[in-house]
Amino acid sequence: MPIAFTPSPFCPAFRRVPLSSHKGGALLDYWPREGAATVLFVPGTMLGPLQYRVFLHALYEQGLAVAALHLTGHGATRHILSFRLPQLLDGVQQAVVHLRQRHSGPLLLCGHSQGGIMTLALACGGSLPDGNGRHIAFAPLDGVAAFFAVSAVFPQHDDIMRLTLFAPLLAHRHRIQEKLLRLARRFPALPLPLFSYLSPRRLLAGHGSIDLPLAGRRLTYPLGLLADLLALRLNEMTARPFFLLGARNDALFTPDILQATLDRLDAPHKALHLLPTGGHMLLMQRGTAREAAAFLALSACALDLPLQCGYAAPKD
DSSP states (O other): OOSSOOOTTOOOOOEEEOOOOSTOOEEEEEEOOTSSSSEEEEEEEEGGGGGHHHHHHHHHHHHOOEEEOOTTTSSOOOOSSSSOHHHHHHHHHHHHHHHHOOOSSEEEEEEEEEHHHHHHHHHHEEEOOOTTTTTTEOOOSSSSSEEEESOOOOOSSSSHHHHHHHHGGGGGGHHHHHHHHHHHOTTOEEEEEEGGTSSSHOOOTTTOOOOHHHHHHHHEHHHHHHHHHHHHEESSBOOSSSSEEEETOOOSHHHHHHHHHHHHOOOOEEEOOOOOOOOGGGGSSSHHHHHHHHHHHHHHHHHHHHOOOSSSSOOO
């Protein structure tokens, strides 16, 4: 079973909590810090907390309590063949309920890539298609002080198609979506390798030395989930502060795409922070992971959220 990282004087052993009794149900890893705000982290496509260990460690070093989610069918959970986006969103909601009931202090939600889109969805609310083609509404997530998305787009706009290998067929987006949804109704568990819809060159461009352990990674995704992501419709307003992060050399979620996402969002406070390097894998490299964690901690301080920094910072 994958772990997140080896305990050290700067980060103790984590607690693992099952959030569901269902096969492949979500798990939560938690590193407590008494009196500090808690960051709940949502990993990206096919990944779990282990692949983000340098970022999780950096968040803890900044004085934050850290919780990281093994989404349904991901990470240390059983890798079931079929799951849909509502199950993944429900896992985040279960984690928020668990943390709010058992731990004091404000809660921050942070996600990367697919997890960033989920963070945007839970900040704003929206709707998803059911099996009959109707859209079922879901509300924004309650009980979160601020949202931090590392790479995110509004799926209803064409930017999400530009991320994929379907970009040359952008003019036929609606026909493609309808065909995917129809196919997903018949074969929801049809396995798709990541590189059947994302470019590996763009995904890996601009990175430095990546810390990307193999344990717990998925090799394929169900067709039903991809269809859900392309059909997701989000509101473009949130009642909470929203921060969007990325890298200037990200060839997938480019600065222009991130700026367009932020421009569309109506929020009481919003900001875009771009790291100069790191590419799309910026949270899996020690230097850029620490930069992103420092930005998150500084933003939390600006919102008067508590940190606990009673530790000696490690030396590089």
